[in-house]
Amino acid sequence: MNYVKDMREKLNIEYVKSELIKTAYGGKETFLASLHPRTLIIWYLFFGIVPWFIHNKIVLSCFLVLMVVLTIMARVSPLIIVILCAGLLGEIGFLLLVSLVFGGGLASLLPMFWLTVKLAVIALASIAVFTSMDPERFSDALLSFGVPGQASFSVSFGYRILPTLVEEFQRVFLSYRLRGKAPETHGIFYWRTASYYLKLLVLSFYPLILNSAKRSRTTVEALETKGFSYSFTNAEVKKMKLAHLTYTYKDPLFLIGTVAYISFAFWLGTFIS
Amino acid sequence: MAKREVFQLTQSQKMMVFILSMSLYGLSNMFTELIPSLQLGPVELSVEYFAFIPLTLCILFHPLYAAIGASLGEIIFGELMLGQFGGIGEIEKFITFSLGMYIAGILVRNPLNRMQVGVAVMSGLIVHHLLGMIVDIGKVWVGVEELEAVKGLAESIIVIEGVAFLNDLLFSGILFALLPTLYLVPRLYGKIEPLLGMKPRNKDDRYTMKEIVTPRFVVIGIVLSAIAIIAEFLSETEFSFGEWEPDFMEMFGDWFIWIVIGVAAVIAVITIALMARKNRTQRSKLNNVA
Numbered sequence: 051m052n053y054v055k056d057m058r059e060k061l062n063i064e065y066v067k068s069e070l071i072k073t074a075y076g077g078k079e080t081f082l083a084s085l086h087p088r089t090l091i092i093w094y095l096f097f098g099i100v101p102w103f104i105h106n107k108i109v110l111s112c113f114l115v116l117m118v119v120l121t122i123m124a125r126v127s128p129l130i131i132v133i134l135c136a137g138l139l140g141e142i143g144f145l146l147l148v149s150l151v152f153g154g155g156l157a158s159l160l161p162m163f164w165l166t167v168k169l170a171v172i173a174l175a176s177i178a179v180f181t182s183m184d185p186e187r188f189s190d191a192l193l194s195f196g197v198p199g200q201a202s203f204s205v206s207f208g209y210r211i212l213p214t215l216v217e218e219f220q221r222v223f224l225s226y227r228l229r230g231k232a233p234e235t236h237g238i239f240y241w242r243t244a245s246y247y248l249k250l251l252v253l254s255f256y257p258l259i260l261n262s263a264k265r266s267r268t269t270v271e272a273l274e275t276k277g278f279s280y281s282f283t284n285a286e287v288k289k290m291k292l293a294h295l296t297y298t299y300k301d302p303l304f305l306i307g308t309v310a311y312i313s314f315a316f317w318l319g320t321f322i323s
Numbered sequence: 324m325a326k327r328e329v330f331q332l333t334q335s336q337k338m339m340v341f342i343l344s345m346s347l348y349g350l351s352n353m354f355t356e357l358i359p360s361l362q363l364g365p366v367e368l369s370v371e372y373f374a375f376i377p378l379t380l381c382i383l384f385h386p387l388y389a390a391i392g393a394s395l396g397e398i399i400f401g402e403l404m405l406g407q408f409g410g411i412g413e414i415e416k417f418i419t420f421s422l423g424m425y426i427a428g429i430l431v432r433n434p435l436n437r438m439q440v441g442v443a444v445m446s447g448l449i450v451h452h453l454l455g456m457i458v459d460i461g462k463v464w465v466g467v468e469e470l471e472a473v474k475g476l477a478e479s480i481i482v483i484e485g486v487a488f489l490n491d492l493l494f495s496g497i498l499f500a501l502l503p504t505l506y507l508v509p510r511l512y513g514k515i516e517p518l519l520g521m522k523p524r525n526k527d528d529r530y531t532m533k534e535i536v537t538p539r540f541v542v543i544g545i546v547l548s549a550i551a552i553i554a555e556f557l558s559e560t561e562f563s564f565g566e567w568e569p570d571f572m573e574m575f576g577d578w579f580i581w582i583v584i585g586v587a588a589v590i591a592v593i594t595i596a597l598m599a600r601k602n603r604t605q606r607s608k609l610n611n612v613a
Binding site for chain 2: 258262273
């Protein structure tokens with residue numbers, strides 16, 4: 051019971067908010083964070099696609115080990131790991147349940163397990179890369195790949211505006227709760243309470259939409275006074291903006307190391323089977 | 324004179340719509356990611372997303388910018404920040420979701436007509452979920468090697484996806500897309516536009532054919548035909564369920580879906596770039612006038 055209480059205390063909105071802000075701004079002294087964001091994105095493109103097409107179990111296991119090591123090195127927030135594990139286990143468990151109903155039996159457990167490994171490799175790769183990248187650096191990396199300025203701007207804008215938005219949402223939500231009347235009984239499976247809160251959640255967006263509209267106008271106007279949309283089309287400005295991204299000796303080292311590890315994994319995979 | 328009636332926004336107004344849609348939908352996405360779902364046997368009652376936000380904005384403003392903004396907001400807030408970024412898989416979601424929202428937006432001519440809004444919302448959702456379901460099934464097909472060897476696995480995946488489709492459409496779709504949109508659109512219409520410094524969308528406003536046929540139309544056409552190819556590919560494999568030839572899988576299945584998705588994504592990116600350039604030239608024309 052204490053455990054449940056502990057979990058409930060941890061999973062309130064304040065905790066989530068602070069965890070997210072920590073993810074966005076903290077822990078920048080890790081090895082992955084010191085790499086050039088372009089290197090990380092190229093590295094990630096490999097591990098985001100290739101595992102889907104690998105059916106060799108040894109190779110997959112090698113990949114998983116690498117990802118776990120990198121995730122530990124990136125010092126990822128426990129909340130994110132819990133969300134990931136819950137998602138993976140839930141999906142696989144449900145698939146298994148249904149395939150048992152269809153008479154698949156436990157035989158379907160093994161292929162599903164390897165699919166889980168695959169998904170875990172891909173998810174861990176993205177977690178390791180994207181949590182160790184500063185939003186500023188990530189948006190600059192996108193810009194350097196030629197992504198339109200609006201899109202790369204919105205990444206760093208999103209990270210910055212989030213605390214304000216969450217706070218404002220909380221205020222609106224609480225004022226709705228103050229004015230409204232919560233149901234006296236919970237109903238079966240708490241459905242009364244749940245539907246009450248969900249309704250409030252939806253209603254809270256009405257003032258929020260209006261407020262955000264005002265804010266987005268202010269934002270765009272402020273940006274335009276600084277020549278925002280002009281600077282995106284100007285090559286000179288882009289060069290200046292991206293000047294702080296530099297390659298160090300770590301970048302080729304990291305890529306060469308990964309390539310060596312992958313070749314080793316494939317060699318091991320063919321050697322054993 | 325007729326040209327005046329065309330619904331047009333300036334570059335900064337488009338950016339405002341984009342930012343608005345991105346931040347709001349992104350925020351809602353963080354909540355829906357954290358709301359637990361209720362499992363009733365095989366039916367999962369979950370709050371998939373608050374689609375009413377992009378839908379409302381697509382109907383009230385420029386559908387394309389609101390749709391793309393919402394998809395991007397989902398990726399940034401709901402995936403990147405929570406560390407759930409699926410990487411390449413997100414491209415497919417990006418395309419299908421933007422397409423669905425966009426279709427819902429262009430179907431509405433008069434935001435005060437409830438019937439029109441309702442039909443538009445449901446058709447946008449159907450487009451999005453149907454495409455998503457097809458791609459999901461395809462993914463498991465590619466990812467699981469011994470799919471044909473294990474009895475019941477293939478059927479169960481189709482059943483799960485079918486149930487998820489119906490759940491998304493009937494539970495989430497009606498409760499969190501249709502009803503709130505019907506509530507919000509008439510209330511916000513005429514109120515929110517002045518806040519962004521623009522006129523409300525008029526009943527007589529329309530998109531010129533020229534505007535519809537250019538890049539956007541091409542993308543939609545190509546994406547739809549790509550999906551059609553995938554669908555065909557899937558239906559073909561379904562018929563030969565019992566005697567699945569493994570080499571067919573090897574030479575076709577592995578890369579085929581990804582190539583189709585990749586082509587669609589590349590075209591979408593090119594189009595966005597083209598449109599950005601178009602806006603740029605429009606802006607420089609304006610500058611010349613000034």
